[in-house]
Structure formats: C-alpha cells, structure tokens
Amino acid sequence: MGLFLAFLLAVYYWVWSRSRFVRLINAIPGPKALPLLGNVLDLNVNHDEFLRVANFKWIKEHGSIYRVWFTLRPMIGIAAPEFLEPIFTNSATAIAKSIEYDVLISGFGKSLPLAKADLWKKNRRILNPTFNVNILNNFMGAFNDKSLVCAREIEEAVQCNNGGEINVFPIMTRCTLDIICETAMGEKKLSDEEKANYIKNIHGFQNVFQLRLKRPWLRLDWIFKLSDPGRRNKQFCQGIRDFSEMLIKDRRKLLKQIRNNEKKNECQNGIDIDGDKKEKNMVYMDRLIKESDVNGNFTHDEMIDEVSAMMAGGHDTSTLTFTWFLYMMARNPEKQELVMDELNLVFGGTDRSCSSEDLLELKYLECCIKETMRLYPSVPFVLRHLPEDIEIDGYILPKDVTIGVMIYGMHHNPRVYPDPESFKPERFFPENSVGRHSYAFIPFSAGPRNCIGQKFAMLELKVVLANLLRRFQFSLRDPTEPKIECLMEITIKPKTNVNLIVSKRDLQVL
Numbered sequence: 001m002g003l004f005l006a007f008l009l010a011v012y013y014w015v016w017s018r019s020r021f022v023r024l025i026n027a028i029p030g031p032k033a034l035p036l037l038g039n040v041l042d043l044n045v046n047h048d049e050f051l052r053v054a055n056f057k058w059i060k061e062h063g064s065i066y067r068v069w070f071t072l073r074p075m076i077g078i079a080a081p082e083f084l085e086p087i088f089t090n091s092a093t094a095i096a097k098s099i100e101y102d103v104l105i106s107g108f109g110k111s112l113p114l115a116k117a118d119l120w121k122k123n124r125r126i127l128n129p130t131f132n133v134n135i136l137n138n139f140m141g142a143f144n145d146k147s148l149v150c151a152r153e154i155e156e157a158v159q160c161n162n163g164g165e166i167n168v169f170p171i172m173t174r175c176t177l178d179i180i181c182e183t184a185m186g187e188k189k190l191s192d193e194e195k196a197n198y199i200k201n202i203h204g205f206q207n208v209f210q211l212r213l214k215r216p217w218l219r220l221d222w223i224f225k226l227s228d229p230g231r232r233n234k235q236f237c238q239g240i241r242d243f244s245e246m247l248i249k250d251r252r253k254l255l256k257q258i259r260n261n262e263k264k265n266e267c268q269n270g271i272d273i274d275g276d277k278k279e280k281n282m283v284y285m286d287r288l289i290k291e292s293d294v295n296g297n298f299t300h301d302e303m304i305d306e307v308s309a310m311m312a313g314g315h316d317t318s319t320l321t322f323t324w325f326l327y328m329m330a331r332n333p334e335k336q337e338l339v340m341d342e343l344n345l346v347f348g349g350t351d352r353s354c355s356s357e358d359l360l361e362l363k364y365l366e367c368c369i370k371e372t373m374r375l376y377p378s379v380p381f382v383l384r385h386l387p388e389d390i391e392i393d394g395y396i397l398p399k400d401v402t403i404g405v406m407i408y409g410m411h412h413n414p415r416v417y418p419d420p421e422s423f424k425p426e427r428f429f430p431e432n433s434v435g436r437h438s439y440a441f442i443p444f445s446a447g448p449r450n451c452i453g454q455k456f457a458m459l460e461l462k463v464v465l466a467n468l469l470r471r472f473q474f475s476l477r478d479p480t481e482p483k484i485e486c487l488m489e490i491t492i493k494p495k496t497n498v499n500l501i502v503s504k505r506d507l508q509v510l
C-alpha cells in the first residue's frame with residue numbers, strides 16, 4: 001500500500017513538474033531547488049541570514065528577478081524598479097495580496113492589510129478620509145506633546161545609567177504607541193502596564209509569523225494549532241484583541257460623554273453643531289464606530305481586527321524608523337551637525353513647538369529620514385498574487401504565482417543606488433533625484449494598496465525628531481564599531497540593542 005502511494009506521488013510529481021506553470025517558473029534563474037523541498041533548507045536559517053540570502057546573495061547570483069521554491073509553492077523575487085512597473089500599474093495585480101499573508105489572519109482577521117480585493121476596495125474608501133490633511137494637521141499638538149514625554153523618558157534613562165549608553169528602541173516604541181492612541185484611536189492615554197503587555201504580544205506574534213514563513217509545514221493550520229508556536233500564538237492574538245477591544249470600549253464611552261455635553265450646550269446656546277464639518281474631521285476610531293453603529297459596515301469582531309491591524313501598522317514601522325534614524329545620526333556626526341544647522345535656522349535655538357509651516361522648511365531632515373528608510377525600510381518585502389500572466393524582462397510570470405517585491409534588496413541594489421551601504425542623505429536632494437525611477441524608493445510600498453498612514457508617519461517622524469534633536473546630541477561610545485545587523489521579521493529589527501550616548505544640548509526655553 002505504502003509503495004503504491006509513493007508510486008502515485010511520484011507520478012503526480014512527474015506530471016506536475018512538466019506542467020506549463022512549473023516550466024515557466026523554472027525558466028527564471030534562481031537557486032538550485034531540491035525535489036519537493038525546493039529551497040526550504042536554504043531559508044531555514046537565522047533571521048539575519050534570511051535577510052542576507054533573499055536580498056543580497058540571490059540577487060547577486062541570479063539578478064534582479066529570481067525564482068525560489070517554498071516546497072511546491074514558488075515565489076518570484078523582484079528587486080529592480082523597472083521590473084515592478086507591470087506589477088504596480090496593473091490595478092488587479094497591485095491590490096491582490098498573496099495567500100502567504102493568510103497566516104496573519106489569526107491576529108488581524110480580514111482587516112485592511114489582509115482583505116481580498118472587493119472588501120479591501122470598500123473599506124479603504126471608507127477609511128482613507130481619516131488620514132486627510134486637515135485631520136493630520138489637528139494631530140500636530142499630540143505629536144509635539146508626546147515628543148516632550150519621550151524627551152523626558154530619555155533624560156530619565158540617561159540619569160538612571162549615570163550618563164552611560166541607553167537603548168533607544170523601547171523608548172521610541174512607547175512614544176509611537178502613545179501617539180497612535182492619542183490621535184487616530186481617539187485621545188486614549190495608555191498606562192505603562194498596557195503598553196508593556198501590548199508590546200510583548202505583538203513581538204511574540206511577529207516572531208511566530210516569521211517562523212511560519214520559514215517552515216512551510218507550520219502553515220498547515222492543523223499542524224500549527226498542535227505545535228508549541230501555535231499555542232503561544234493563540235495567547236499573543238488574544239492579548240492583541242483584548243487591547244483593541246479596550247480601545248474601542250473606552251472611545252465609545254468618551255464619545256457618549258462628549259455627545260451628552262454637546263446636547264447640553266446646544267440646549268443652552270441654541271447652536272447647531274456643523275454636522276458636515278464634524279464628519280470630514282472624524283478620526284479613524286470615530287469613523288469606524290460610526291460605520292459600525294450607523295451604516296452596519298463593520299461587525300464588532302471586524303472592528304477589533306481593523307483596530308489591531310492599524311495599531312500594528314501604525315506603531316512598529318515608525319518605531320523602527322525612529323530607532324534607525326537616531327542610530328544613523330550617531331554614526332554620522334557630520335550629518336547630525338547639518339540637521340542641527342537647519343533646526344537652528346528654523347527654530348532660532350529655542351524650544352518652541354514645531355508647526356506645519358516649520359515642517360516645510362526642514363528639507364535636510366527629510367532627506368535624512370528618507371535615506372534612513374532607504375537603508376532600513378521597516379517592511380523589507382511585500383507580496384502580491386498574480387491574477388493573470390504577465391511578462392517581465394522577457395520571462396512569462398504565470399497566473400497564480402506569488403510575487404515578492406524585495407524592497408530591502410532593491411534599496412541596497414548597487415545598480416539602483418551606487419555605494420548602497422553608505423548613509424548619504426544628499427541622494428534625495430532634488431537635483432540628485434532627477435531620472436531616478438519612481439519605484440526605486442518605496443518604503444511605503446506603491447500603487448493603490450500602498451501605506452494608508454504614510455503622510456501620518458512622515459509628519460510624526462519630522463515633528464518628533466525635530467523636537468528630540470534640538471534637545472539631545474546622539475553619539476556612539478565607539479564610532480568604529482561594526483554596524484548593527486538587521487533581523488528579517490515582518491519588519492526589519494536591529495539584531496542587538498541600539499545603545500546610544502545621549503547628551504543634553506543648550507536650548508533657549510520660551
């Protein structure tokens with residue numbers, strides 16, 4: 001019987017391996033694949049090695065378009081901007097997420113980042129307006145306030161360490177959590193315990209995701225549920241959901257209070273609140289609650305999923321950019337000085353708040369942020385599903401294959417960026433950007449399914465960094481130490497603590 005089954009499997013494999021789909025995939029260059037296992041063994045390595053193999057080794061050996069087999073499922077990796085054009089300009093391909101993302105459903109359901117095309121179109125249309133310019137400008141106060149809280153945390157940490165090095169990653173994590181909760185989630189102030197619990201759960205969840213990507217057998221739900229990572233994942237997901245439920249409950253309570261007060265004022269003053277204006281300025285959480293309660297567009301569970309996804313998307317990516325940015329400033333003191341010159345010019349050496357007008361002046365700071373995101377794009381790759389055959393670089397990529405947009409690999413590709421490992425913000429000066437392909441720099445992805453929070457993120461980054469750099473100088477104890485390496489999870493993490501020496505600058509207090 002066993003022999004017969006083995007024979008049937010062998011026949012199936014023989015027929016499958018001669019199919020049009022497999023022939024087209026194997027016409028694309030890529031690492032040597034084993035029968036059935038494909039390249040799984042090449043990828044069953046540490047997270048830092050995974051990043052190196054997928055983004056450097058294979059691109060160097062096989063070119064900016066390569067194929068790789070995860071057992072019987074192939075992926076085509078792409079790391080050149082011109083090859084991405086057919087992906088991002090085709091409306092069907094640009095929005096079709098690949099099934100590899102389905103392992104995230106246990107944490108985020110069918111929320112915006114995971115939704116299939118039709119649901120995604122409907123929900124993105126509903127939620128897009130909650131990141132419009134008016135709403136974002138209203139967040140400037142919170143960005144400023146929370147950066148001062150962050151500055152105080154930094155000072156306390158420096159004092160606790162007697163002026164020694166401090167690890168900036170956890171401090172920036174708390175800052176971005178404070179910011180997203182105070183803004184998009186509707187003025188929620190988190191306790192230290194709430195933050196710590198959330199961080200533990202989200203990091204645990206990300207770690208398991210990476211494990212499932214590397215070990216395809218864990219993608220089978222029934223095996224996963226019985227496994228140790230599966231059991232841990234269940235707890236992490238429950239923690240993430242409880243947190244989101246708490247945010248929704250607290251906002252509902254606050255909205256009820258606000259509504260009662262408004263009614264009282266209307267009765268006393270006889271004024272009608274401008275409903276249309278209120279609607280346009282509705283923050284993310286309020287829109288979600290309204291769409292659920294009034295228009296029936298989200299169930300309670302779907303709201304929890306959306307909030308969980310927005311929380312994850314909205315804090316981890318920005319935290320990492322903050323952390324890598326401060327690290328780059330410490331490693332490149334001459335660039336930090338240039339940022340300071342600009343800040344002194346705009347703020348005159350004072351501690352005044354940062355306004356929307358100031359941000360337009362902070363051009364060098366913006367180039368440094370962009371160069372940080374080029375070197376350390378928080379999301380190292382995004383995946384798409386091909387709903388139809390397309391041709392790239394003379395190869396036919398068959399319908400149903402997964403496309404890996406290798407953002408990290410492309411941002412480090414010497415064909416795209418000469419001397420790619422050096423921190424050179426001047427690359428982003430307008431005169432040096434002439435002729436650069438619009439898909440060469442895509443930390444927020446590209447096409448219609450790009451990051452919904454990218455304008456939010458850029459404002460948050462500029463305000464917080466302008467406030468921190470005016471107050472502190474960042475440096476390394478040993479400037480000659482090798483660069484901190486990256487780990488490839490859903491996002492790019494530093495392999496070790498990012499320990500920086502932080503010294504206070506003189507600032508005129510207004």
Ligand code: HEM
Binds near residue numbers: 113124443453457
């Ligand atoms: C430096 C900061 C950030 C980076 C580098 C970043 C990057 C990305 C990337 C690469 C994607 C994937 C798109 C794709 O699959 O093609 C994405 C999606 C998303 N991001 Fe961001 N992001 C950042 C900040 C934010 C913030 C602040 C928020 C919320 C306030 C946010 C919310 C989301 C959401 C909800 C999605 C899913 C969008 C959709 O599928 O429609 N992100 N982000």
